[in-house]
Amino acid sequence: RKESSAASDVYKRQALLCAVVVPPLRAAALGAGATHRPTSMAATELRSTFSRVFEANLRHGLCVAVRLDDSVAAARAPATLGSSTPSIVPHPAELHMAVAMGSPTRAAAFCGGRAALHYAMRSCNLGHDGPVARGASGAPVLPDGVLASISHTHGLAASIVRPAFPGSFEAIGLDVEHVGRAFAPRLSERVLTAAERREVDAEVALGSPAQAGVLVRFSLKEALYKALHQLDQQHGVAFRDVSLTPLLDGSARYSWAGARVPAARDWAVSLSWAVIGEYYVTTAHVRSSR
Secondary structure (H helix, E strand, O other): OOOOHHHHHHHHHHHHHHHHOOOOOOOEEOOOOOOOOOOOOOHHHOOOOEOEEEEEEEOOEEEEEEEOOOHHHHHHOOOOOOOOOOOEOOOHHHHHHHHOOOOHHHHHHHHHHHHHHHHHHHHOOOOOOOOOOEOOOOOEOOOOOEEEEEEEEOOEEEEEEEEOOOOOOEEEEEEEEEOOOOOOOOHHHHHOOHHHHHHHHHHHHOOOOHHHHHHHHHHHHHHHHHHHHHHOOOOOOOHHHEEEEEOOOOEEEEEEOOOOOHHHHHEEEEEEEEEEOOEEEEEEEEEEOO
């Protein structure tokens, strides 16, 4: 669905209204180039070149986002972020991995995420010559010395990368959400703790949209759970097992609210969030505190 200019203006105004909880961020924001929808799942016909939407040094690493080869991308990714950029490509073997997925949309998302990942690794001097496979959980199987995470949202794929410290037990997570993503009112009860709902109500009283308060907390939790899952796949973590408060400096305060994930209490957690263009970009860094 292509948004009207009026709807786009609403999203921009929403980001401005969120200034009480969303810190500004300067990022290299670049344009999309042409789009083309693949019509075949043959590897030779999959889109293998992506254009960069933004590149930003965030609190937990370098984040690179590319526009997906999908008609949704042309409609949803902001058209005001600049001009065309050099090609960003996945590893050739990853195109064949994408074919096995059977869906053009999933294949495009997979290739776009891998393209962003390889570009970010090269930019961090962590170049990896081989393909990055999918693990059993769907997360990328990262090369040694690399911390990374991948996220997809309306027409966009993004990756965050940073070097891993030798001998460390740590991970990072990334989530990207369009600021105009619509949620049913009942979502806040499923995602937020009672304390978080009270905070959102207080933010609304100060003029911030309720949708913004729910969405940024949802996104932060997604980033946190991605990082935790890389380190501990045995303990499931539910949305209401953690309570988060976004702070004005772009970080977030957290406390564990559930008792069913005791292992999570052994992690040292750092969280960040920002708005880039029309996207919330949230990250988490988790390491063993022992």
